[in-house]
Amino acid sequence: MSAPVSTAQPDAVRRKVEAWLAEDDPAEAIALTARPEWPVGPLLTVAGTAVRVVPCPTPIAARAALHDRAEGERLVLLTELTDSELGDGLLAHLSRQTVRKIDPWDLVRQLFGGVSALDPTLVRLGRWVANALTDFAPPTGWPPPPGVLLTRDHALRSLAAELLDLPPAELDDSGLVQWSTHAHRQLRFTTVPDAVAEGITDYLTSTAGPAATPIMASVRAGHGVDAIPLGLLAGLLWANGSETAVEVAAAIGRTRMEPRFGGLRLSPTQAQALHQAAEAWIYRTVDSGPHGQAEAMRMLRQAEAIAAEIGTTDLLGSSAVLPTGFGYRLRAFADAVRLAVPTSGSALPAAVARAQSALAAVEAHRAADTRRVETARMAVRLLRWLHTVDGPAPATLQDAVHRQVRQDGWVDRARLDIFAGDPDLPVAEAYRLLHEAVDARRSRHDQQFATLLARETAANAEPGALLLVEDVLDRVVQPILDHGRRVLLLILDGMGVAAATELAESVTSSGAWVELTPAGGPRTGVLAALPTVTEVSRCSLLSGRITTGGQRAELTAFAKRWPTGRLLHKKAIRAAAGTALDPEVLAALDDRATPVVAAVINTIDDALDRGDPGSTVWGRDTVTAVGDLLASAADRMVVLVSDHGHVVDRGPESVVLPSAGSENRWRTGSGPAGAGEIAVSGGRVALGGGSVVLPWREEVRYGPRKAGYHGGAAPAEAVIPLLVLTTNDDQAVPGWAGGPVASPDWWREPLPEVVAAPSDSASPARNRHRSPVEPQVESLFDLDPAPAPAAAAPAPHPTLPDLVPALLASPRYAERRNPRTPLADERVAALLGILLAGGDRATLDTLAARAGVPAHRITGTITALRRLLQVEGYPVITVDPDGRTVHLNRALLVEQFELEP
Incomplete structure (x- = not known):
């Protein structure tokens, strides 16, 4: 008897029978060299023929099988007996009168369309390849190679694609990473023999790169669905740490993560390859849409959970994608801000540069919270402003107005973001220190402004170059009309300079609207009437003189000036369902006989009562009426102005002073001005008998608490922004030209x-x-x-x-x-x-x-x-x-x- 042989695999037997039947051999049975055992049912149907598999340990068993054969049935005899042990009588009934061997490579040739030759490098891999190609062949067979030679790559790529349920073209690192997200597609690979798993892993590593080794190891260890989270951590644990403590923590983490790779100790090359493939998957998935973003976030959270399990949370700060890493970077940024805030000793400019570098790290994080990043940008801008030289106090009120328009209004815009703060306490503390430093300088500026305001209001002198709210119609709108252009006048109640900088960017960002400035120079501003409340300043704007009144007075004054013009308040702008603007408004805008269409938009002022004016970004998305009106403005030039600005509520920092009235930011002049207040009197003071006390400190209020206030002498309230826009020729109106970049130097990168x-x-x-x-x-x-x-x-x-x-x-x-x-x-x-x-x-x-x-x-x-x-x-x-x-x-x-x- 010959040496023991292996057990016949069902698929191998079936393939051998298919080849036998294809030979048109009339023999009723075929004997195959194999152990006489059969693990499955004895009956097979191959090419429409009934085939019975019979284990035959002895010649008697073989003879009995032939004797009991049913009519039309073929037999497969599995035996370890040799030809001589069976004898000529039995051999006469067998195919080719001999016991045939199951040559796995013959089956492989058959399965690949009957190729005539095999790549020697494929055969040298060993019998496991032939067995695997036989055992795992798809029902329709393997795809035939392009030539007569079955190459190693074609065979292994076909086998890997079948075992992983992946198209051959996706057998690269990105395809394997994506495959790891599907648990059901990994099940087949986890059940293959070790030799097959190791061979396929080696092949994938040679073609897809070193990331394949840890991916397949994690799958075999039952952690395949965590391949991406593990890859995100691998870049941190196998990084070259410069600090001893960091390297020790990383080494501990590597050891604790080995079981998730089945005990495999990753090389730095494998770890970095897996990390890069995992991060690339995160980037692609995040960019694919909302569903992808949710899936990516799930993987990020799982990576952080694994980090917590293996005790490496402290290393997450260096990650560019993990959410915790963003928090660490933001805290590092906050430390840099804290050191860069000028104190009595004054911080060095290099500290601002370090804060700028820390901001770049925050901005580079892929899981960054856009709102918190924008706040960090504002913080750096404020640091740059604090490190500019604070020049001498303005000599005139016009100089003070221009400082608010060209510098301090931008400071106010950034300061509002810092005031809104950050939910992380260490970051919030840094912002608090920065806000205090900014407030200190801004308070000096506010006091300087209020002093000039009181002095020049009392003098009742001619304004000269200073533009007053009651002169806007005469000095801005009317000259445009005189030049033959129609006007859309937009009055945004309560809009200060800070809000106007945002709105201007929103309106002009697409390039459809061009901002014009006097002689193409910097922006100018307008001085509100006093106190800076709507009934005074807006009525004075529309009347062309200092006066008070409500909507009726405004309509009367406007109609007197432009009988064919149209003034629209909130109710007149609103339209029925499905229409953004009332049809009569659209008709007025299109009517060439209507020289001026003016619209009062209350969005910002309404927010002072029941909104959040401090954290709202004022643009076309938040002030929708502006966008709607601009879209229908036809060829009109647009003059965008307000009646006054506002200050926001300071919460626990507020200072409530006693007052005989209920106004929030002004009181009658019956008592002397105290700290943070200034007495103002003159012809431009329309209430209080021409004499009032106005707070210049933004924290001060008299009346009930609201989200925001106006009425006082702070430049954020008293300086009105002025924007002039056109859609065509920027030289169409004499005295106006396309303006320069409005933001100050410190607002942009140094x-x-x-x-x-x-x-x-x-x-x-x-x-x-x-x-x-x-x-x-x-x-x-x-x-x-x-x-x-x-x-x-x-x-x-x-x-x-x-x-x-x-x-x-x-x-x-x-x-x-x-x-x-x-x-x-x-x-x-x-x-x-x-x-x-x-x-x-x-x-x-x-x-x-x-x-x-x-x-x-x-x-x-x-x-x-x-x-x-x-x-x-x-x-x-x-x-x-x-x-x-x-x-x-x-x-x-x-x-x-x-x-x-």
Whole structure:
């Protein structure tokens, strides 16, 4: 008797029978070398033929099986007997008169469409491959290879795809990570023999990369559905920690995580590959939509749960995707803010730079809370403002108004976010310290403003260049009408400068509306009537003189001035279901015989009573009437103004002072002004007999608590924003032009000094291409326009990088200049200088402000610069997908224009 042989596998027997029947062999039985045992039912149906499998340990058993064979039935005899042991009498009834062996590779050839040859490297892998290809073959067989040779890759890829229930094209690291999220698809792989599992893992590692090893190990250990969470942690536990304590904690975590990989000790290469694949899955899934975001968050939470189980929560701070990591980064940012807040000893500017770096880490976190990130950005802006020199007190009330419009209103906008705070107490404490420092400076400014307000109100002098609320119709609206343009006047009750900065950004962000300013200079503001309440200031605005009254008085005054105009209050704007605006409003806007349509929008003022004006972002989404009216404004110029601003409730910081009346932010002048108050009297004080006491400190109130207040002398209440918008020619109205970037320098990212444009001697060949200086036009204000700020034109600088003059003097640059619409060399030099000084990047706002380009023209200017410098399709200048940040490829600039580095 021969040596013991293996048990025949049912699939192998079936495949052998299929091949036997295909031979048209008339024999009634086939004998196969195998142990005489059969684990399943004896009857098979193969190609429509009934086949009985009979274990035959002895010749007598074989003879009995042949004797008992039913009519039309074929037999498979499983035996360890040799031909001689069976004898010629039995062999005569068998296929080929011999006991045939089950050659697994013959079956493999058959299963792959009868290929004629096998890849030797496939055969050398061992018998496990042939057995697996036989045992796990799909009912329709394996896909035939493209040629006559069955290659190792084709066979193993087909086997892996079948065992993992994955298309062959998805057998890469991303496909395996996605596969790990489906528990039911992993079950088959967990039941295969160890040799098959190890062989498939080795193959996947060779094709999909080192991430395959830990993924498949986690599946075999019963933790496959946690492959992504484990991968997210792997990047933290296998990182190169510079601190001993961190490395010790990571080593402990690695040991505790090994059982989840079946005892496999991951190499750093495997761990980092798994980490990268897991993070890539998170990014793809988050970007796929709400369902994907929920699924990604589930994986992130599971990773944090595992971290807690293995005691490595403290390491999550370095993660760029785990939610806890965002919290750690935000706390690190708060520590940097705390150190950067100026104290009596004053913090170093380097501390602000560290806070800026910490903010970048917060912004880079993929699980960042957008609201909390925006608050952190505001904190850095306030730090930069605190580290600017606080100049001397304004000399005139107009100077104080302009400081509120151009500087302090932006501070107020950021300060509101800081005041709203953060739910994490350590972060909240840092914001509290920052808010106190900002408040200290702002209080000085508020007192300076109130002092000037009281002095000039008492003087009853002519306003000169200062624009008063009662003069807006005469000095802003009427000149536009005189030039033949119709006007849409939007009066946003209660809108201060801070809210106006948000609304202006929202309205102009799409490019459909262009903001105009006097002579193309910085924004100006309007001084409200006193006290700064609606019945005084709005009625004075619409009447053209200091007066008081409600809606009836406003309608009467407006109709007297423009009999064919239309003034709309809240009820007149509202429409029936399904219509954003009343049809009569739409008709008035479209009517050329209606020179002025004015609309009072109460959204912000209403929020002071029963909303949350401090944390609301005032834009077209929150003040919907503005968006609706602008969409229907036809070709009208839009003047957007308010009647007064507001201050928000300070909660426990509020100071409630006694008053004989019930007004929140003003009282009659019967008693002397106390701390935080100022007495104001004069012709512009419409209540209290011309004499009132107004608080200038924002914390002070007299009446009942609300969400916000107005009536006082703080510039946040008394300075009215003014925005003039057009949809077409920004030079259509004399005295107005496209304005520069409105935000102050500290609002944008800090950059080193910008280099100067080349002097005449630096580039004599380019002088003829310079654009002529545009003449100043007559102001619509009937007053001397305020000078433009330094940011409105390129400032002189002592040196220029050698790269820029070399570019301007290069022959290729001269060839690419468009002679019909050239981009001035001074502008090219300024823009490139800004980018070079900023590490080859800058935002559009920064480029516009520092290069002296009007805000609405910067996008077109950058497009022209890109075309100028793009040689043979290679982009020297690129813009981020967010449309805000511009990048310079310095190396490509040098190469394309053949410049000396």
